[in-house]
Amino acid sequence: MTEREFDALFRDIAEQGLSITDGLLPADLIDGLYREALHAWQAGRFSPARVGHSRQPQRISAIRGDTIMWLDSASGSPAQERFIDWSERLRNALNQNFYLGLQRTEFHYARYDAGRGYARHIDQHRGQPHRRITLILYLTPDRRPDDGGELCLYRPEEPEREWLRVAPERGRLVLFRSELIPHAVLPARRPRWSMTGWFRNDGILLQAA
Ligand SMILES: O=C(O)CCC(=O)C(=O)O
Numbered sequence: 001m002t003e004r005e006f007d008a009l010f011r012d013i014a015e016q017g018l019s020i021t022d023g024l025l026p027a028d029l030i031d032g033l034y035r036e037a038l039h040a041w042q043a044g045r046f047s048p049a050r051v052g053h054s055r056q057p058q059r060i061s062a063i064r065g066d067t068i069m070w071l072d073s074a075s076g077s078p079a080q081e082r083f084i085d086w087s088e089r090l091r092n093a094l095n096q097n098f099y100l101g102l103q104r105t106e107f108h109y110a111r112y113d114a115g116r117g118y119a120r121h122i123d124q125h126r127g128q129p130h131r132r133i134t135l136i137l138y139l140t141p142d143r144r145p146d147d148g149g150e151l152c153l154y155r156p157e158e159p160e161r162e163w164l165r166v167a168p169e170r171g172r173l174v175l176f177r178s179e180l181i182p183h184a185v186l187p188a189r190r191p192r193w194s195m196t197g198w199f200r201n202d203g204i205l206l207q208a209a
């Protein structure tokens with residue numbers, strides 16, 4: 001496929017800092033990612049997500065209630081490899097279109113248990129100035145309309161008023177400018193599965209001592 005596949009997505013990002021797309025990734029890839037996440041979670045490989053400054057992150061489940069597992073290129077599962085190949089094509093296309101100088105990506109699986117959500121936030125604020133584009137890909141199988149866990153989006157110039165409410169339907173892809181768009185996850189009523197990550201404009205991670 002040519003980069004034309006990203007045209008509509010880039011137009012939306014240019015116009016409103018945000019794009020929401022269904023069906024861009026093949027269903028069997030979505031399923032492969034979900035199965036990998038499920039097995040890893042069953043094997044106890046997810047950890048509670050943390051909030052706050054990157055040097056001293058804290059677990060505050062009333063603010064952020066998901067458990068996560070970072071993707072690891074060394075693990076090299078077929079689903080991860082396919083996803084990473086696709087995300088690299090997207091990274092290159094984003095650079096060609098928006099001159100963002102995106103050098104790398106980071107992704108984690110996330111699982112929100114019933115009752116868990118994520119309070120309104122901006123992704124750049126957690127001591128993460130190099131996050132430029134946020135990607136969220138929803139993986140939950142057989143989601144029902146009353147399962148909760150909607151993503152709420154707010155306009156940068158009017159952050160108090162809800163702008164859009166997005167149901168986390170399997171295969172739905174949300175991309176937005178990390179420094180611009182406040183967002184929140186409403187409490188889930190059934191387990192909610194996703195992939196979340198960032199396109200970054202820095203190189204190799206320099207870990208703070
Ligand atoms: O899963 C979502 O809909 C949003 C997750 C999120 O905001 C984050 O992980 O920073």
Ligand SMILES: [Fe+2]
Nearest residue numbers: 121122123183
């Ligand atoms: Fe976020």
